[in-house]
Amino acid sequence: MSEEDINKLLEALKSEKPSVRLWNLEKISTHSYRNEVIEDILPFFSDPNPDVRETAIAIVSSSKDKHYLPKVMKMFDDDESNVRKAVLEGMKHYQDSSIIELILCALKDSSMEVKLEAVRASKNYDDLKIAEALFWVLKDNSPEVVEASKKALLSFPKLVPTDVLENYITDTDPFVREVAVRLLTPRKASDPLPLLERALSDNYNEVRLQALKQLFKLQKSLPKENEKVVELILSGLHDSVVEIRLETVEILGELKYQSTIDSLIKTSLRDKDESVKTRAIDTVNQITK
Numbered sequence: 001m002s003e004e005d006i007n008k009l010l011e012a013l014k015s016e017k018p019s020v021r022l023w024n025l026e027k028i029s030t031h032s033y034r035n036e037v038i039e040d041i042l043p044f045f046s047d048p049n050p051d052v053r054e055t056a057i058a059i060v061s062s063s064k065d066k067h068y069l070p071k072v073m074k075m076f077d078d079d080e081s082n083v084r085k086a087v088l089e090g091m092k093h094y095q096d097s098s099i100i101e102l103i104l105c106a107l108k109d110s111s112m113e114v115k116l117e118a119v120r121a122s123k124n125y126d127d128l129k130i131a132e133a134l135f136w137v138l139k140d141n142s143p144e145v146v147e148a149s150k151k152a153l154l155s156f157p158k159l160v161p162t163d164v165l166e167n168y169i170t171d172t173d174p175f176v177r178e179v180a181v182r183l184l185t186p187r188k189a190s191d192p193l194p195l196l197e198r199a200l201s202d203n204y205n206e207v208r209l210q211a212l213k214q215l216f217k218l219q220k221s222l223p224k225e226n227e228k229v230v231e232l233i234l235s236g237l238h239d240s241v242v243e244i245r246l247e248t249v250e251i252l253g254e255l256k257y258q259s260t261i262d263s264l265i266k267t268s269l270r271d272k273d274e275s276v277k278t279r280a281i282d283t284v285n286q287i288t289k
Contacts, residue, residue, distance in 0.1 A: 006033060010040050018049035025055040035063045042071065050080035057083065061090025069094055073102055081111035088117040092124070100127050107133045112142045119148040123155055131160050135168055138175045146175055153179050162192060169195050174204035181210045185217060192218065197232055205241050212236045212244065216251045225257050234260060237267045245276050253283035261287055 012024045025044065028034050034041075044056035053075070061072050076087045088106055091099050103125065106118035115137065122130045137149040153160075160183055168180035181199045184192040192214070199211035212233060219229045233255075236248030249268050252260045261284060268280030 006037065010037060013040075013044070018047075018052060021047065021052050022049065022055060025052060025059065029055060029059045029062070034059050035065075038063055038065070038068065042068075045071065045075055050078070050083050053078065053080070053083050054086040057086040057090055061087075061093050064093045066094060066096065069096060069098070073098070076102060076106070081109075081114050084109065084111065084114050085117050088114065088121050091121050095124070100125055100130060103130060104133050107137050112145060115140065115142070115145050116148055119145065119152050122152050126156060126159055128159060128161075128164075131156050132164070135171075135176055135179070138179060139173050150175065150179055154182060157183060157185050162195070166195055169199060174202075174207060177202060177204060177207045178210055181207055181214060184214050193228060193232070200232060200235055205244065208236075208239060208241075209244050209247060212247055212251060216254070219255060225255075225259065230255070230257060230259065234263050237263060242273045242276060245271060245273070246279060249276060249279045249283050253279075253286050256287050258287060 009024050009028055013021050015021055015024075021044070025041070028037065028041070038060055041056050041059050044052055045060075047053050047056065057072055057075055060068050072087060072090050076084050078084055078087075084106070088102075091102070099121070103118050103122050106114055107122070109115050109118065119134065119137065122134060131153060134149045134153050138146055138153075140146055140149070162184070165180045165183055168176050171177055171180070177199070181196070184195055184199075196211050196215055196218070199207050202208050202211070215229055215233050219226060219233070222229070233248060233251055236244055236251075239245050239248070245268070249264070252264060264280050264284050264287075268276055269284070271277050271280065
C-alpha cells in the first residue's frame with residue numbers, strides 16, 4: 001500500500017460517521033504500516049463510539065511499544081465493557097509488572113467478559129497476589145468465570161505457600177476448598193499430610209476425591225511405602241460415595257502394596273456396589289500375582 005493510500009485512510013478517519021471511522025481503522029489494523037501511524041490513532045481513544053475506541057486500542061497495543069502502555073492501560077477506566085476487555089486483550093503484547101495491578105482490578109469488574117479476559121491474562125504472571133485474587137474469583141456467580149479461574153490457579157502448582165492454602169482448605173466455598181486441595185502437590189518446604197487428612201472428612205465429595213488423588217501423588221513421590229499415607233488412602237474404601245470408593249480401589253491397584261490386601265478383602269469385596277466389588281477382585285489379583 002502506497003503512502004498516498006495510507007493518507008487517504010487517515011483522512012477518512014475524520015468522517016462524522018462512526019461506521020466509516022471504524023471501517024477505516026479496521027483496514028489500517030490489517031497492514032504492517034499501522035505501527036507507523038500510532039500517533040494518528042491515539043486521538044480515537046476518546047472517540048464517542050466504543051467500537052472505534054476498542055479498535056484503536058487493539059491497533060496501538062499490537063505495536064508492542066511500551067511507550068504507549070500507560071495510555072492503553074488508562075483506557076481501562078472506560079465505561080464500556082468491550083473497551084475494558086480490549087485493554088486486557090492488548091496486554092498480551094506486553095510483559096510488565098505494572099500490568100499485575102490492572103489484572104487485580106479487572107478480576108473485580110462487573111462484566112463477566114472482562115473478568116474472563118482478566119483470568120486469561122493472569123496466566124502470564126507468576127504472582128502470589130494474582131493467585132490469591134483468583135481464589136476470591138472462585139466465588140463468582142458465573143460458572144464460566146469459576147471454571148476459568150480454577151484452570152488458571154492449577155497452572156501455578158507451587159506458587160501458593162502451604163500456610164496460605166491452609167486458610168483456603170477451611171473456606172466456606174467448596175470450589176475454593178477443592179482447588180486448594182488440588183494445589184497440595186508434594187512440597188519440600190512443608191508436610192501436606194495434615195491438610196489432606198482434614199480434606200478427607202470434607203462434606204463436599206469432590207474435595208474428598210481430590211484429597212485421595214493428592215495422597216496417591218504424594219505416595220508415588222516417596223522412595224518407599226509410607227504407613228500414614230497408605231492408612232489415609234485406605235479410609236476412602238469406607239466413603240459413602242461409590243465414585244470415591246472406586247477411585248480408592250483404583251489407587252490401591254496402582255500402588256500394589258501387599259499391606260492393603262486385607263482391607264480390600266474385608267471391605268471392598270463386601271461392598272454393596274457391584275462395580276467396586278468387581279474392581280476390588282481385579283486389584284487383589286494384581287497385587288498377589
